[in-house]
Amino acid sequence: MLGYILRRLVQMLVTLFVISVISFVIIQLPPGDYLTSYIASLAATGETVDQATIEALRKQYGLDLPIYVQYFKWLWGILHGDFGYSFSWNRPVSELLWGRLGLSVLVSTVAVIFSWVSGFLIGMYSATHQYSIGDYLATFLGYIGLATPNFLLALVLLWLVYSTTGVNLGGLFSPQYLDAPWSFAKFVDMLKHLWLPMIVVGTAGMAGLIRTLRANLLDELHKPYVEAALSKGLPENKVFWKYPLRIAMIPFISTVGWSLPGIFSGETITAIVLNLPTVGPLLLGALQSQDMYLAGSLVMFLSFFTVIGTLISDILLAWVDPRIRFE
Numbered sequence: 468m469l470g471y472i473l474r475r476l477v478q479m480l481v482t483l484f485v486i487s488v489i490s491f492v493i494i495q496l497p498p499g500d501y502l503t504s505y506i507a508s509l510a511a512t513g514e515t516v517d518q519a520t521i522e523a524l525r526k527q528y529g530l531d532l533p534i535y536v537q538y539f540k541w542l543w544g545i546l547h548g549d550f551g552y553s554f555s556w557n558r559p560v561s562e563l564l565w566g567r568l569g570l571s572v573l574v575s576t577v578a579v580i581f582s583w584v585s586g587f588l589i590g591m592y593s594a595t596h597q598y599s600i601g602d603y604l605a606t607f608l609g610y611i612g613l614a615t616p617n618f619l620l621a622l623v624l625l626w627l628v629y630s631t632t633g634v635n636l637g638g639l640f641s642p643q644y645l646d647a648p649w650s651f652a653k654f655v656d657m658l659k660h661l662w663l664p665m666i667v668v669g670t671a672g673m674a675g676l677i678r679t680l681r682a683n684l685l686d687e688l689h690k691p692y693v694e695a696a697l698s699k700g701l702p703e704n705k706v707f708w709k710y711p712l713r714i715a716m717i718p719f720i721s722t723v724g725w726s727l728p729g730i731f732s733g734e735t736i737t738a739i740v741l742n743l744p745t746v747g748p749l750l751l752g753a754l755q756s757q758d759m760y761l762a763g764s765l766v767m768f769l770s771f772f773t774v775i776g777t778l779i780s781d782i783l784l785a786w787v788d789p790r791i792r793f794e
Contacts, residue, residue, distance in 0.1 A: 471781075471785060472778075472782060475778055475781055475782075476778070479774045479775075479777075479778055482770075482774050483767070483770060483771060483774060486766075486767070486770040487538075487542060487763070487767055487770075488538070490763055490766040490767065490770070491534075491537075491538045491541065491759070491763050492534070494754070494757070494759045494762050494763055494766075495534055495759065502525055502530060502554075503757070504755075504756050504757050537759075541760060541763060545764070545767070548561070549561070550564065550760065550764040551760030551761070551763075551764065552760060553753075553758055553760060553761040554756070554758050554760075554761075555752065555753070555756045555758045555761070556758075556761070560760050560761050560764045563749065563761065564746070564764060564765075564768070566744075567744055567745055567746050567749060568746065568768075570639060570743075570744050570745060571745040571746045571747075573661070574639075574661070574664050574665070574668065574743065574745060575668075577661060577665045577669075578664070578665050578668040578669035578672070579669070579672075581665050581666070581669040581673065582669035582670070582672035582673040582676060583672075583673075583676065585669070585673045585677075586672070586673040586674075586675075586676025586677050586680065587676065587680065589605045589608070589673075589677050590605070590676060590677040590678075590679070590680030590681045590684070591680060591684065591712070592605065593605035593606065593677065593681045594680065594681045594684035594685050594688065594715075595684075595688075595707075597685065605677055605681070606681075608674065608677070609674045609675075609677040609678045609681075610674075611674070612670045612671055612673060612674025612675075612677075613671065613674045613675060613678070615670075615671075617667050617668065617670070617671055617736070617737040618736045618737050618739075618740045620666075620667050620670060621663075621664075621667045621737050621740045621741050622740060624636075624663055624666070624667065625637060625663070625740075625741070628663070636659075636660050636663045637741055637742045638660060638741065638742040638743065638744070639657050639660050639661065639664075639743060639744060640653065640656055640657060640660065641656050641660075644656050644657075663741065664737070664738075664741055664743055667737055667741065668737060679718055680715060680716070683714075683715035683716075683717075683718055684711060684712065684715040686715070687710075687711035687712075687714050687715050688707075688711050690711070692710065693706060693710060693711055696710065713787055716787060717784060717787060720780055720783045720784055720787060721780050721784060735747035735748060735750065735751050739751075746765055746768070746769075749761070749765065750762060750765040750766070750769075753765060
């Protein structure tokens with residue numbers, strides 16, 4: 468098992484290196500660079516910038532260097548904790564990342580816990596009570612969750628809360644706590660706002676998990692080995708927890724590698740609708756302005772969580788399925 472984990476860690480490092488190269492090249496593919504976008508925005512307002520200033524800024528930001536030099540300079544900085552400088556924000560990328568990373572992790576964690584716990588409990592109940600009212604309700608909930616875009620659900624919930632209580636739950640803090648230092652009152656205020664993004668971001672994942680667990684568990688419950696175990700007098704609860712549920716959870720567990728990066732990014736459109744200070748809107752703005760160091764660092768963080776999610780899935784699968792351990 469330890470050798471399997473070490474092998475996966477080495478593969479993870481190689482994958483991250485390849486992703487860093489591809490992401491940096493893709494960010495550079497659109498014509499021009501940050502200065503091109505900046506000059507175009509100035510021209511739209513009637514301002515002009517002389518060529519000498521443009522060349523000075525290009526040299527200051529290192530945009531006059533070949534792309535491979537820019538990449539290795541950026542990669543060397545990352546290895547030393549320096550993620551580069553954000554052109555559009557005029558601040559080090561690390562300051563922007565740490566300012567939003569904690570809130571992104573918080574929203575992601577509560578959304579993952581909500582989607583997993585709800586999806587597991589509802590999916591298990593739906594499979595063990597097939598064709599009951601609860602099963603039909605869970606099926607309906609799953610289809611609605613899969614069909615409803617997150618940003619639309621966010622708008623509906625915002626309107627419902629505001630129309631019934633008169634409280635605007637956009638963002639994670641009330642206006643009086645936005646720039647206030649952390650305190651118990653600010654923490655309580657955040658909790659009052661946190662349930663909305665938790666439900667909105669976690670609903671789509673929960674709906675998919677319900678459908679996945681229900682389908683796989685129903686398939687396992689009617690297999691001959693379950694009927695044989697029950698016919699030999701084994702307790703129904705013991706048979707259910709030890710065999711069919713464990714096998715049915717294999718595809719359930721494998722989805723964590725897909726859901727973690729998407730949830731961590733804050734579901735960019737949803738984060739914009741809810742005015743969440745997460746990394747999703749920051750990444751969108753960086754890509755639009757071709758802020759390569761900020762965009763590249765954010766892509767690397769999302770890639771890191773993707774491979775971490777995949778690693779967690781592989782470890783959990785090896786723990787659940789002995790065939791993977793023995794292989």
